[in-house]
Amino acid sequence: AKSSSAAADESADALIIGAGYAGVTVARELAARGLKPLILEARNRTGGRIWTDTFSGEQVEIGGGWVGEQQKLVQRELTRYGIATTPDIGPERMLLPGDNGLESLTPEExxxxxxxxxxxxxxxxxxxxxxxxxxxxxxxxxxxxxxxxxxxxxxxxxxxxxxxxxxxxxxxxxxxxxxxxxxxxxxxxxxxxxxGTYESSLSMNQKPAGGMISLLKAMLKEAGTEVRLQSAVTRITESKGLVTVEVSGGKRYTAPLVVVATPTNVWKDIAFHPGLPPAHATAARQGIGVPHSNKLWIHVRGRTEALFAQTPEGSPISMMLPQQQLSDGRLMVAFGGPSLDAEDPAAVQKAVRQFLPGSSLIRYRTMDWGRDRYSRGGWGLRRPNQLLNLFPQIEEPHGRILFAGADIAQGWHGAYIEGAIESGLRAAQQAITLAP
Ligand SMILES: Cc1cc2nc3c(=O)[nH]c(=O)nc-3n(C[C@H](O)[C@H](O)[C@H](O)COP(=O)(O)OP(=O)(O)OC[C@H]3O[C@@H](n4cnc5c(N)ncnc54)[C@H](O)[C@@H]3O)c2cc1C
Missing domain, CATH: 3.90.660.10 (Polyamine Oxidase; Chain A, domain 2)
Structure with a gap:
Protein backbone atom coordinates (compact mmCIF):
# COMPACT_ATOMS: atom_id res chain seq x y z
CA ALA A 1 0.00 0.00 0.00
CA LYS A 2 1.19 3.49 -0.83
CA SER A 3 0.91 5.13 2.55
CA SER A 4 4.27 5.57 4.23
CA SER A 5 5.68 9.05 3.74
CA ALA A 6 9.16 7.53 3.84
CA ALA A 7 8.54 5.30 0.85
CA ALA A 8 9.47 6.54 -2.60
CA ASP A 9 6.51 7.04 -4.86
CA GLU A 10 8.29 6.31 -8.11
CA SER A 11 11.63 5.31 -9.53
CA ALA A 12 13.50 5.83 -12.80
CA ASP A 13 16.88 4.93 -14.34
CA ALA A 14 17.92 8.56 -13.85
CA LEU A 15 16.22 11.70 -12.64
CA ILE A 16 16.83 14.98 -14.47
CA ILE A 17 15.91 18.21 -12.70
CA GLY A 18 14.91 20.91 -15.19
CA ALA A 19 13.51 20.75 -18.73
CA GLY A 20 15.70 23.46 -20.25
CA TYR A 21 18.20 22.75 -23.04
CA ALA A 22 20.69 21.18 -20.63
CA GLY A 23 18.22 18.74 -19.07
CA VAL A 24 16.63 17.77 -22.37
CA THR A 25 20.08 17.12 -23.90
CA VAL A 26 20.87 14.76 -21.03
CA ALA A 27 17.53 12.99 -21.51
CA ARG A 28 18.08 12.47 -25.21
CA GLU A 29 21.58 11.08 -24.71
CA LEU A 30 20.52 8.69 -21.93
CA ALA A 31 17.49 7.50 -23.87
CA ALA A 32 19.75 6.80 -26.86
CA ARG A 33 21.65 4.38 -24.62
CA GLY A 34 18.53 2.53 -23.62
CA LEU A 35 17.97 4.19 -20.25
CA LYS A 36 14.59 5.49 -19.11
CA PRO A 37 15.14 8.81 -17.39
CA LEU A 38 12.40 11.04 -15.97
CA ILE A 39 12.50 14.84 -16.06
CA LEU A 40 11.12 16.83 -13.13
CA GLU A 41 10.30 20.41 -14.12
CA ALA A 42 9.09 23.13 -11.74
CA ARG A 43 7.20 25.22 -14.30
CA ASN A 44 4.11 24.30 -16.27
CA ARG A 45 6.11 24.41 -19.51
CA THR A 46 9.43 23.13 -20.90
CA GLY A 47 12.25 25.37 -22.17
CA GLY A 48 13.31 27.24 -19.02
CA ARG A 49 15.07 30.46 -20.03
CA ILE A 50 13.91 29.73 -23.58
CA TRP A 51 10.24 30.64 -23.92
CA THR A 52 8.73 30.91 -27.38
CA ASP A 53 5.32 32.52 -26.96
CA THR A 54 3.04 35.04 -28.70
CA PHE A 55 2.69 38.80 -28.51
CA SER A 56 0.41 40.92 -30.70
CA GLY A 57 -0.40 37.75 -32.62
CA GLU A 58 3.25 37.11 -33.51
CA GLN A 59 5.60 34.35 -32.38
CA VAL A 60 8.16 35.95 -30.07
CA GLU A 61 10.95 34.97 -27.69
CA ILE A 62 10.44 35.96 -24.07
CA GLY A 63 13.88 34.57 -23.14
CA GLY A 64 16.82 33.75 -25.42
CA GLY A 65 16.21 34.69 -29.05
CA TRP A 66 19.20 34.08 -31.31
CA VAL A 67 21.80 31.49 -32.29
CA GLY A 68 24.98 31.88 -34.34
CA GLU A 69 26.79 29.96 -37.02
CA GLN A 70 29.90 29.75 -34.81
CA GLN A 71 27.92 27.66 -32.33
CA LYS A 72 28.87 24.24 -33.61
CA LEU A 73 26.73 22.08 -31.31
CA VAL A 74 23.59 24.10 -32.00
CA GLN A 75 24.31 23.95 -35.72
CA ARG A 76 24.80 20.18 -35.54
CA GLU A 77 21.50 19.75 -33.69
CA LEU A 78 19.60 22.03 -36.07
CA THR A 79 20.93 20.00 -39.01
CA ARG A 80 20.02 16.73 -37.29
CA TYR A 81 16.37 17.78 -37.02
CA GLY A 82 16.20 19.71 -40.29
CA ILE A 83 15.46 23.05 -38.64
CA ALA A 84 16.34 26.04 -40.82
CA THR A 85 17.43 29.44 -39.53
CA THR A 86 16.91 32.93 -40.90
CA PRO A 87 18.84 36.07 -40.02
CA ASP A 88 16.94 38.60 -37.91
CA ILE A 89 16.15 41.96 -39.49
CA GLY A 90 18.94 44.50 -39.22
CA PRO A 91 18.60 48.14 -38.17
CA GLU A 92 18.27 51.03 -40.66
CA ARG A 93 19.65 53.51 -38.15
CA MET A 94 21.55 53.26 -34.88
CA LEU A 95 21.60 55.48 -31.82
CA LEU A 96 24.74 55.26 -29.68
CA PRO A 97 25.94 57.36 -26.76
CA GLY A 98 27.48 60.57 -28.17
CA ASP A 99 29.08 63.75 -26.84
CA ASN A 100 25.69 65.41 -26.31
CA GLY A 101 23.10 62.73 -25.70
CA LEU A 102 22.52 59.99 -28.22
CA GLU A 103 24.18 60.20 -31.64
CA SER A 104 22.53 58.89 -34.81
CA LEU A 105 24.69 56.74 -37.09
CA THR A 106 24.21 54.49 -40.10
CA PRO A 107 24.83 50.81 -39.31
CA GLU A 108 28.14 51.02 -41.23
CA GLU A 109 29.26 54.06 -39.25
CA GLY A 196 37.80 37.49 -32.25
CA THR A 197 36.38 40.55 -34.01
CA TYR A 198 33.41 42.79 -33.35
CA GLU A 199 32.14 42.07 -36.87
CA SER A 200 32.19 38.29 -36.27
CA SER A 201 30.22 38.70 -33.05
CA LEU A 202 27.38 40.32 -34.99
CA SER A 203 26.53 37.06 -36.72
CA MET A 204 24.81 35.82 -33.53
CA ASN A 205 21.53 36.86 -35.13
CA GLN A 206 19.94 33.68 -36.48
CA LYS A 207 16.38 32.68 -35.64
CA PRO A 208 15.43 29.00 -35.84
CA ALA A 209 12.19 28.14 -37.69
CA GLY A 210 9.45 27.52 -35.15
CA GLY A 211 11.27 29.62 -32.57
CA MET A 212 14.01 28.82 -30.06
CA ILE A 213 11.83 26.09 -28.55
CA SER A 214 11.55 24.05 -31.78
CA LEU A 215 14.94 22.37 -31.37
CA LEU A 216 14.20 21.47 -27.75
CA LYS A 217 10.88 19.94 -28.76
CA ALA A 218 12.58 17.89 -31.49
CA MET A 219 15.18 16.61 -29.02
CA LEU A 220 12.53 15.74 -26.45
CA LYS A 221 10.45 13.93 -29.04
CA GLU A 222 13.41 11.77 -30.06
CA ALA A 223 14.18 11.05 -26.41
CA GLY A 224 10.60 10.02 -25.69
CA THR A 225 11.26 11.06 -22.10
CA GLU A 226 8.37 11.95 -19.83
CA VAL A 227 8.44 15.43 -18.29
CA ARG A 228 6.61 15.90 -14.99
CA LEU A 229 5.58 19.54 -14.99
CA GLN A 230 4.90 21.57 -11.83
CA SER A 231 7.34 19.39 -9.95
CA ALA A 232 9.67 21.77 -8.13
CA VAL A 233 12.47 19.82 -6.47
CA THR A 234 13.13 20.84 -2.88
CA ARG A 235 15.48 18.15 -1.58
CA ILE A 236 18.06 15.73 -2.99
CA THR A 237 19.47 13.02 -0.74
CA GLU A 238 22.05 10.40 -1.63
CA SER A 239 22.39 7.34 0.49
CA LYS A 240 23.71 3.83 -0.16
CA GLY A 241 24.02 4.20 -3.91
CA LEU A 242 20.54 5.60 -4.34
CA VAL A 243 19.35 9.17 -4.79
CA THR A 244 16.00 10.32 -3.43
CA VAL A 245 14.46 13.47 -4.81
CA GLU A 246 11.57 15.24 -3.14
CA VAL A 247 9.34 17.73 -4.89
CA SER A 248 7.20 20.41 -3.37
CA GLY A 249 4.06 18.72 -2.08
CA GLY A 250 6.13 15.84 -0.73
CA LYS A 251 6.16 13.31 -3.55
CA ARG A 252 9.44 11.36 -3.77
CA TYR A 253 11.35 9.79 -6.61
CA THR A 254 14.37 7.51 -6.50
CA ALA A 255 17.06 6.64 -9.04
CA PRO A 256 20.68 5.49 -9.12
CA LEU A 257 21.65 9.02 -10.17
CA VAL A 258 20.29 12.52 -10.58
CA VAL A 259 21.34 15.30 -12.95
CA VAL A 260 20.68 18.79 -11.60
CA ALA A 261 20.05 20.87 -14.73
CA THR A 262 18.54 23.97 -13.10
CA PRO A 263 20.06 27.46 -13.23
CA THR A 264 22.98 27.80 -10.79
CA ASN A 265 21.13 30.65 -9.06
CA VAL A 266 18.43 28.29 -7.77
CA TRP A 267 20.76 25.64 -6.34
CA LYS A 268 20.43 27.46 -3.01
CA ASP A 269 16.71 26.63 -2.99
CA ILE A 270 17.39 22.90 -2.99
CA ALA A 271 18.50 21.07 0.19
CA PHE A 272 21.40 18.79 -0.79
CA HIS A 273 22.38 15.86 1.44
CA PRO A 274 25.30 15.47 1.62
CA GLY A 275 25.93 19.21 1.28
CA LEU A 276 27.43 20.69 -1.88
CA PRO A 277 31.21 20.52 -2.43
CA PRO A 278 33.15 23.84 -2.21
CA ALA A 279 33.01 24.94 -5.88
CA HIS A 280 29.28 24.22 -6.11
CA ALA A 281 28.56 25.90 -2.80
CA THR A 282 30.49 28.99 -3.94
CA ALA A 283 28.58 29.12 -7.25
CA ALA A 284 25.28 28.71 -5.39
CA ARG A 285 26.18 31.59 -3.08
CA GLN A 286 27.62 33.96 -5.70
CA GLY A 287 25.29 33.06 -8.56
CA ILE A 288 26.25 32.96 -12.23
CA GLY A 289 22.95 34.12 -13.75
CA VAL A 290 23.04 37.93 -13.90
CA PRO A 291 20.87 39.72 -11.32
CA HIS A 292 18.85 41.97 -13.62
CA SER A 293 17.45 40.80 -16.95
CA ASN A 294 14.23 42.36 -18.09
CA LYS A 295 13.22 41.75 -21.69
CA LEU A 296 10.31 43.71 -23.10
CA TRP A 297 8.29 43.31 -26.28
CA ILE A 298 6.94 46.63 -27.46
CA HIS A 299 4.35 47.31 -30.17
CA VAL A 300 4.62 50.92 -31.40
CA ARG A 301 1.76 52.36 -33.46
CA GLY A 302 2.21 53.17 -37.15
CA ARG A 303 5.08 52.86 -39.62
CA THR A 304 8.28 53.16 -37.65
CA GLU A 305 11.84 52.92 -38.90
CA ALA A 306 13.95 49.93 -37.88
CA LEU A 307 15.85 51.66 -35.13
CA PHE A 308 18.55 50.23 -32.87
CA ALA A 309 19.43 52.12 -29.73
CA GLN A 310 22.03 51.65 -27.03
CA THR A 311 22.14 54.00 -24.07
CA PRO A 312 24.43 55.02 -21.20
CA GLU A 313 24.22 52.89 -18.05
CA GLY A 314 21.37 54.00 -15.80
CA SER A 315 18.92 54.71 -18.64
CA PRO A 316 15.48 53.11 -18.32
CA ILE A 317 16.05 51.14 -21.54
CA SER A 318 19.59 49.84 -22.06
CA MET A 319 19.11 48.54 -25.57
CA MET A 320 16.34 48.45 -28.13
CA LEU A 321 16.32 46.31 -31.28
CA PRO A 322 13.94 46.52 -34.21
CA GLN A 323 11.69 43.58 -35.00
CA GLN A 324 9.01 43.11 -37.65
CA GLN A 325 6.80 45.88 -39.05
CA LEU A 326 3.13 44.83 -38.85
CA SER A 327 0.17 46.44 -40.59
CA ASP A 328 -0.65 48.59 -37.54
CA GLY A 329 2.78 49.17 -36.06
CA ARG A 330 6.28 47.87 -35.40
CA LEU A 331 7.43 45.35 -32.81
CA MET A 332 10.61 46.04 -30.90
CA VAL A 333 12.63 44.21 -28.28
CA ALA A 334 13.97 46.25 -25.39
CA PHE A 335 16.15 45.40 -22.43
CA GLY A 336 15.01 47.41 -19.44
CA GLY A 337 17.64 48.70 -17.05
CA PRO A 338 17.30 48.43 -13.26
CA SER A 339 15.92 52.02 -13.20
CA LEU A 340 12.84 51.15 -15.32
CA ASP A 341 9.58 50.32 -13.59
CA ALA A 342 8.49 47.95 -16.34
CA GLU A 343 5.12 47.33 -14.70
CA ASP A 344 4.22 50.99 -15.27
CA PRO A 345 2.96 51.60 -18.86
CA ALA A 346 3.58 55.35 -18.57
CA ALA A 347 7.24 54.72 -17.63
CA VAL A 348 7.69 52.36 -20.59
CA GLN A 349 6.00 54.84 -22.97
CA LYS A 350 8.26 57.62 -21.74
CA ALA A 351 11.37 55.45 -22.11
CA VAL A 352 10.51 54.55 -25.72
CA ARG A 353 9.90 58.22 -26.59
CA GLN A 354 13.52 58.84 -25.70
CA PHE A 355 14.33 57.15 -29.03
CA LEU A 356 11.09 57.60 -30.94
CA PRO A 357 9.72 61.02 -29.99
CA GLY A 358 5.96 61.27 -30.36
CA SER A 359 5.54 57.49 -30.66
CA SER A 360 2.66 55.73 -28.92
CA LEU A 361 2.53 52.20 -27.60
CA ILE A 362 -0.26 49.86 -28.62
CA ARG A 363 0.85 47.38 -25.98
CA TYR A 364 3.91 45.82 -24.41
CA ARG A 365 4.87 42.76 -22.44
CA THR A 366 7.65 42.37 -19.91
CA MET A 367 9.45 39.46 -18.29
CA ASP A 368 11.76 40.01 -15.36
CA TRP A 369 13.99 36.95 -15.21
CA GLY A 370 15.82 38.22 -12.14
CA ARG A 371 12.60 37.98 -10.13
CA ASP A 372 11.48 34.67 -11.59
CA ARG A 373 11.68 32.03 -8.86
CA TYR A 374 12.90 29.25 -11.17
CA SER A 375 15.79 31.21 -12.66
CA ARG A 376 16.51 33.97 -10.09
CA GLY A 377 18.57 35.65 -12.77
CA GLY A 378 18.88 36.11 -16.50
CA TRP A 379 21.52 34.62 -18.77
CA GLY A 380 24.73 33.54 -17.07
CA LEU A 381 27.95 35.55 -17.04
CA ARG A 382 30.81 34.44 -14.82
CA ARG A 383 31.86 36.79 -12.04
CA PRO A 384 35.50 37.84 -11.53
CA ASN A 385 37.66 34.86 -10.43
CA GLN A 386 34.93 32.29 -11.09
CA LEU A 387 36.69 30.72 -14.07
CA LEU A 388 39.80 29.82 -12.07
CA ASN A 389 38.02 29.23 -8.76
CA LEU A 390 35.13 27.06 -9.97
CA PHE A 391 36.44 25.22 -13.02
CA PRO A 392 36.81 22.36 -13.70
CA GLN A 393 35.54 21.19 -10.27
CA ILE A 394 32.04 22.54 -10.87
CA GLU A 395 31.58 20.05 -13.69
CA GLU A 396 32.50 17.09 -11.50
CA PRO A 397 29.83 14.79 -10.06
CA HIS A 398 29.13 14.95 -6.34
CA GLY A 399 28.76 11.24 -5.73
CA ARG A 400 25.65 10.27 -7.68
CA ILE A 401 24.53 13.88 -8.06
CA LEU A 402 25.60 15.41 -11.39
CA PHE A 403 25.34 18.97 -12.64
CA ALA A 404 24.50 20.51 -16.03
CA GLY A 405 23.46 23.91 -17.33
CA ALA A 406 24.61 26.70 -19.60
CA ASP A 407 25.91 28.60 -16.57
CA ILE A 408 28.62 26.00 -15.95
CA ALA A 409 29.60 25.25 -19.57
CA GLN A 410 33.24 25.44 -20.66
CA GLY A 411 32.59 27.03 -24.06
CA TRP A 412 29.67 29.37 -24.77
CA HIS A 413 28.74 29.60 -21.11
CA GLY A 414 25.76 31.37 -19.63
CA ALA A 415 24.12 33.46 -22.27
CA TYR A 416 23.79 30.74 -24.91
CA ILE A 417 21.86 27.52 -25.43
CA GLU A 418 25.08 26.24 -27.02
CA GLY A 419 26.53 26.04 -23.51
CA ALA A 420 23.46 24.26 -22.17
CA ILE A 421 23.78 21.59 -24.87
CA GLU A 422 27.54 21.27 -24.27
CA SER A 423 27.08 20.74 -20.55
CA GLY A 424 24.21 18.31 -21.15
CA LEU A 425 26.41 16.17 -23.40
CA ARG A 426 29.17 16.18 -20.77
CA ALA A 427 26.80 15.31 -17.91
CA ALA A 428 25.26 12.48 -19.94
CA GLN A 429 28.73 10.98 -20.47
CA GLN A 430 29.34 11.09 -16.73
CA ALA A 431 25.90 9.63 -16.03
CA ILE A 432 26.53 6.67 -18.29
CA THR A 433 29.60 5.67 -16.31
CA LEU A 434 27.52 5.80 -13.09
CA ALA A 435 24.40 4.06 -14.43
CA PRO A 436 23.94 0.46 -13.30
C1 LIG B 1 16.44 37.50 -21.52
C2 LIG B 1 17.36 36.41 -21.97
C3 LIG B 1 17.94 36.49 -23.22
C4 LIG B 1 18.80 35.48 -23.68
N1 LIG B 1 19.29 35.54 -24.95
C5 LIG B 1 19.88 34.44 -25.49
C6 LIG B 1 20.13 34.34 -26.89
O1 LIG B 1 19.82 35.26 -27.66
N2 LIG B 1 20.71 33.21 -27.36
C7 LIG B 1 21.01 32.15 -26.56
O2 LIG B 1 21.49 31.13 -27.06
N3 LIG B 1 20.78 32.21 -25.24
C8 LIG B 1 20.21 33.32 -24.70
N4 LIG B 1 19.91 33.37 -23.35
C9 LIG B 1 20.45 32.32 -22.48
C10 LIG B 1 19.72 31.00 -22.60
O3 LIG B 1 18.35 31.22 -22.50
C11 LIG B 1 20.23 30.07 -21.50
O4 LIG B 1 21.64 30.00 -21.54
C12 LIG B 1 19.73 28.64 -21.64
O5 LIG B 1 18.37 28.62 -22.01
C13 LIG B 1 19.94 27.92 -20.32
O6 LIG B 1 19.54 26.58 -20.41
P1 LIG B 1 19.65 25.64 -19.13
O7 LIG B 1 19.03 24.35 -19.50
O8 LIG B 1 21.02 25.65 -18.62
O9 LIG B 1 18.79 26.40 -18.02
P2 LIG B 1 17.22 26.79 -18.04
O10 LIG B 1 16.78 27.06 -19.43
O11 LIG B 1 17.02 27.86 -17.06
O12 LIG B 1 16.51 25.45 -17.59
C14 LIG B 1 16.48 25.06 -16.24
C15 LIG B 1 15.13 24.48 -15.90
O13 LIG B 1 15.12 24.10 -14.52
C16 LIG B 1 13.85 24.39 -13.99
N5 LIG B 1 13.93 24.47 -12.53
C17 LIG B 1 14.41 25.47 -11.76
N6 LIG B 1 14.33 25.15 -10.46
C18 LIG B 1 13.77 23.92 -10.40
C19 LIG B 1 13.43 23.04 -9.34
N7 LIG B 1 13.66 23.35 -8.06
N8 LIG B 1 12.87 21.86 -9.64
C20 LIG B 1 12.63 21.50 -10.93
N9 LIG B 1 12.94 22.29 -11.97
C21 LIG B 1 13.51 23.48 -11.72
C22 LIG B 1 13.50 25.70 -14.65
O14 LIG B 1 12.11 25.95 -14.58
C23 LIG B 1 13.99 25.48 -16.07
O15 LIG B 1 13.00 24.94 -16.92
C24 LIG B 1 19.10 34.37 -22.85
C25 LIG B 1 18.52 34.30 -21.57
C26 LIG B 1 17.68 35.31 -21.13
C27 LIG B 1 17.08 35.20 -19.77
Missing part, protein backbone atom coordinates in the same frame (compact mmCIF):
# COMPACT_ATOMS: atom_id res chain seq x y z
CA UNK A 110 28.30 52.37 -35.99
CA UNK A 111 30.30 49.23 -36.78
CA UNK A 112 33.22 51.43 -37.84
CA UNK A 113 33.09 53.25 -34.51
CA UNK A 114 32.56 50.21 -32.28
CA UNK A 115 34.89 47.68 -33.89
CA UNK A 116 38.24 49.30 -32.89
CA UNK A 117 36.90 50.03 -29.40
CA UNK A 118 36.04 46.39 -28.76
CA UNK A 119 39.36 45.23 -30.25
CA UNK A 120 41.13 47.43 -27.74
CA UNK A 121 38.88 46.29 -24.91
CA UNK A 122 39.60 42.60 -25.61
CA UNK A 123 43.28 43.04 -26.49
CA UNK A 124 45.25 40.09 -25.12
CA UNK A 125 42.27 37.73 -25.03
CA UNK A 126 43.58 36.02 -28.18
CA UNK A 127 46.46 34.91 -25.92
CA UNK A 128 44.73 34.04 -22.65
CA UNK A 129 42.02 32.31 -24.68
CA UNK A 130 44.40 30.78 -27.17
CA UNK A 131 41.91 27.89 -27.35
CA UNK A 132 38.55 29.49 -26.53
CA UNK A 133 36.81 26.09 -26.34
CA UNK A 134 39.32 25.04 -23.66
CA UNK A 135 39.25 28.12 -21.43
CA UNK A 136 41.76 26.77 -18.89
CA UNK A 137 44.41 25.98 -21.51
CA UNK A 138 46.40 29.13 -20.63
CA UNK A 139 45.83 29.11 -16.89
CA UNK A 140 49.21 30.81 -16.54
CA UNK A 141 47.99 33.90 -18.45
CA UNK A 142 44.54 33.85 -16.86
CA UNK A 143 45.97 34.37 -13.37
CA UNK A 144 46.53 38.03 -14.24
CA UNK A 145 43.13 38.74 -15.79
CA UNK A 146 40.47 36.46 -14.28
CA UNK A 147 40.07 38.71 -11.25
CA UNK A 148 39.19 41.71 -13.42
CA UNK A 149 35.61 42.83 -13.76
CA UNK A 150 34.41 44.45 -16.97
CA UNK A 151 34.47 47.78 -15.08
CA UNK A 152 38.13 47.19 -14.11
CA UNK A 153 39.01 46.65 -17.75
CA UNK A 154 37.19 49.85 -18.79
CA UNK A 155 39.17 51.79 -16.21
CA UNK A 156 42.45 50.41 -17.57
CA UNK A 157 41.71 51.93 -20.99
CA UNK A 158 41.32 55.59 -19.86
CA UNK A 159 38.67 56.27 -22.49
CA UNK A 160 37.02 59.57 -23.38
CA UNK A 161 33.46 59.78 -21.95
CA UNK A 162 31.73 58.92 -25.26
CA UNK A 163 33.89 55.86 -25.91
CA UNK A 164 33.54 54.77 -22.29
CA UNK A 165 29.74 54.92 -22.54
CA UNK A 166 29.66 53.04 -25.84
CA UNK A 167 31.43 50.09 -24.24
CA UNK A 168 29.98 50.40 -20.76
CA UNK A 169 26.40 50.45 -22.03
CA UNK A 170 26.95 46.95 -23.40
CA UNK A 171 29.09 45.56 -20.55
CA UNK A 172 26.53 46.78 -18.00
CA UNK A 173 23.64 45.28 -20.00
CA UNK A 174 25.41 41.92 -20.20
CA UNK A 175 26.27 42.16 -16.48
CA UNK A 176 22.61 42.69 -15.62
CA UNK A 177 23.60 45.67 -13.46
CA UNK A 178 26.86 47.59 -13.08
CA UNK A 179 29.84 46.44 -15.18
CA UNK A 180 31.59 45.48 -11.95
CA UNK A 181 29.41 42.33 -11.83
CA UNK A 182 30.68 40.47 -14.91
CA UNK A 183 34.18 39.07 -15.42
CA UNK A 184 36.32 40.39 -18.26
CA UNK A 185 37.18 36.76 -19.04
CA UNK A 186 33.46 35.91 -19.32
CA UNK A 187 32.75 38.27 -22.19
CA UNK A 188 36.27 37.96 -23.66
CA UNK A 189 35.75 34.23 -24.09
CA UNK A 190 32.53 34.83 -26.04
CA UNK A 191 34.41 37.35 -28.20
CA UNK A 192 37.11 34.80 -29.04
CA UNK A 193 34.59 31.99 -29.58
CA UNK A 194 32.77 34.22 -32.07
CA UNK A 195 35.95 34.74 -34.07
Missing amino acids: AVGALSPLWSEFYRGSENYFERPYEPLHRKDLLQKVDGLSLADRLRQLSLAPKEFQRLNSETSLYSGGPSSIGALTGMAQWFQLAG
